[in-house]
Each structure stands twice: as structure tokens, then as C-alpha cells.
Amino acid sequence: MSYLDATGRNAALLALRRLGAAAVDLLLPPRCIGCGALGARQGELCAACWGALHFIQAPLCRCCGLPLPHSVVGEPLCGACVVAPPPYDRARAALAYDDASRELVLAFKHRERLAGLDAFAAWMRVAGAELLVDADLVAPVPLHRWRLLSRGFNQAALLAARVSGRGSRACCLDLLVRRRATRSQQGLGGDARLRNVTAAAFAVRRRHRARVDGARVLLVDDVMTTGATVGACATVLRRAGATRIDVLCLARVIRAGSGAI
Numbered sequence: 711m712s713y714l715d716a717t718g719r720n721a722a723l724l725a726l727r728r729l730g731a732a733a734v735d736l737l738l739p740p741r742c743i744g745c746g747a748l749g750a751r752q753g754e755l756c757a758a759c760w761g762a763l764h765f766i767q768a769p770l771c772r773c774c775g776l777p778l779p780h781s782v783v784g785e786p787l788c789g790a791c792v793v794a795p796p797p798y799d800r801a802r803a804a805l806a807y808d809d810a811s812r813e814l815v816l817a818f819k820h821r822e823r824l825a826g827l828d829a830f831a832a833w834m835r836v837a838g839a840e841l842l843v844d845a846d847l848v849a850p851v852p853l854h855r856w857r858l859l860s861r862g863f864n865q866a867a868l869l870a871a872r873v874s875g876r877g878s879r880a881c882c883l884d885l886l887v888r889r890r891a892t893r894s895q896q897g898l899g900g901d902a903r904l905r906n907v908t909a910a911a912f913a914v915r916r917r918h919r920a921r922v923d924g925a926r927v928l929l930v931d932d933v934m935t936t937g938a939t940v941g942a943c944a945t946v947l948r949r950a951g952a953t954r955i956d957v958l959c960l961a962r963v964i965r966a967g968s969g970a971i
């Protein structure tokens with residue numbers, strides 16, 4: 711299984727780089743996967759970073775997974791999901807995206823600190839336990855090709871591969887492709903234009919179309935901010951015949967002032 715795009719270009723180079731990183735990991739003393747401080751166990755956080763993280767706890771909006779006030783009972787919807795249901799069925803995330811988790815995500819994304827991968831996947835499996843049970847297919851939000859080539863890896867794909875595990879659930883790392891929006895925007899209003907741009911930015915890879923038809927897909931990403939990106943992917947998957955689209959992220963932005971209805 712490759713963590714790369716379908717062409718597999720750069721595979722040998724990246725394998726070497728990863729081998730090199732693994733060798734360096736063995737030689738150096740273990741560091742915190744967040745701040746890089748010495749003293750934490752391999753692949754773990756130091757006490758300060760651990761204490762600063764905010765794991766998302768129930769009660770949650772049953773749709774988008776937004777944490778709700780503790781006074782809420784049952785399985786309510788948040789205000790935003792009542793007003794405008796998102797294109798996906800359910801979204802869950804392990805962490806609130808704040809200063810502490812931003813450090814963790816940036817270290818993972820830009821400094822190739824991959825030691826945290828197992829911990830991230832374990833947290834995500836807990837946050838998304840219900841979603842994983844219902845998934846036939848796990849797939850990452852794709853990176854645009856030039857970004858993949860410049861960065862060398864898609865962090866969402868690394869998470870998707872780890873989260874899906876070794877069970878019967880299939881993991882398809884190149885299910886979706888990110889491309890330029892090419893459809894004409896003429897005659898569309900502001901909101902429709904934005905929707906069109908985002909959905910047109912993704913497509914189901916032609917050779918995987920048959921797998922998507924009738925499947926329950928779990929989309930994986932590192933961070934959910936406005937939900938526009940996963941929403942666009944969900945729209946594309948729905949059009950291709952997916953019967954359920956859930957979203958599982960490492961961290962998500964918690965909007966101030968949002969709550970239950």
C-alpha cells in the first residue's frame with residue numbers, strides 16, 4: 711500500500727527518507743511529539759503538552775460532532791446543522807483545534823514528526839468508534855498533486871491508513887483526486903459559486919467509481935476548520951453513489967457561540 715498518489719512517483723525516494731528518519735529516531739533520545747522536548751517516551755507527549763490538549767467530549771451534535779453544553783440530554787443537533795444540514799452524515803474529531811493541538815498538527819504536517827502517528831490514530835479510533843463500525847471504505851482527503859510532491863506525503867493518508875487498521879474495512883488512499891476547478895462559474899450567485907468551486911475541486915478516481923457506488927465511506931483528514939473541504943468531498947462521493955459519508959479528523963475548530971437547539 712502506498713501513501714503516495716496513484717502514480718507512485720517519488721516512492722523510492724520517500725521510502726529512503728522514511729528509512730533514514732527511522733534510523734535517526736533510533737539513534738536520538740525520544741522527544742515529545744508536540745513540543746519536541748526531551749524526556750517523553752517514544753511517540754508520546756510530555757506532561758505539559760498532554761495537559762494542554764482538549765479532547766472533545768460528549769454531549770455532541772449527532773451530526774457534525776460539535777461539543778454541546780453539558781446540560782444537553784439525548785442526541786441533539788447543533789444550531790448550524792438544523793439550519794443547514796452538512797453534505798456529510800456525521801463528523802467526529804479527537805481534539806479541539808486550539809494553540810496546543812495546532813502545534814501538534816503543524817509538527818506532523820511540516821516538520822515530518824511522524825512519531826505521533828500511532829497516538830493520533832488511537833485517539834481518532836476512540837472518537838470515531840461508531841463511524842468506523844459503519845464504514846465499508848476509509849479514504850483520505852487528497853492533497854493537490856504539486857503539494858504532495860513538495861511535501862512528500864499526505865498527512866490525511868497517513869492517518870487514514872493507521873485509523874482503518876487491519877480489519878475487513880478497506881482503505882483506499884487514492885479514492886479521491888484533487889484537481890483544479892474547471893466548471894464555468896457564470897450565472898451562479900455567491901454561495902452557489904463557492905459550492906461549485908469546492909465540489910468541482912475533487913473527483914472520485916475513475917477506476918474506483920464502482921467501489922464507491924453503494925458504499926459507506928469514512929473520510930479522514932487532519933483538521934476540520936469550516937467543513938467546506940470535507941463537505942465538497944462528501945458531495946462528490948454522494949454523487950458517485952455513496953450511501954453514507956462520515957468524516958473523522960484529528961482536530962476540529964470549535965466555533966464560538968454555536969450550541970444546541
Ligand SMILES: [Zn+2]
Nearest residue numbers: 742745756759
Ligand atoms: Zn511537549
Ligand SMILES: [Zn+2]
Nearest residue numbers: 771774788791
Ligand atoms: Zn452540528
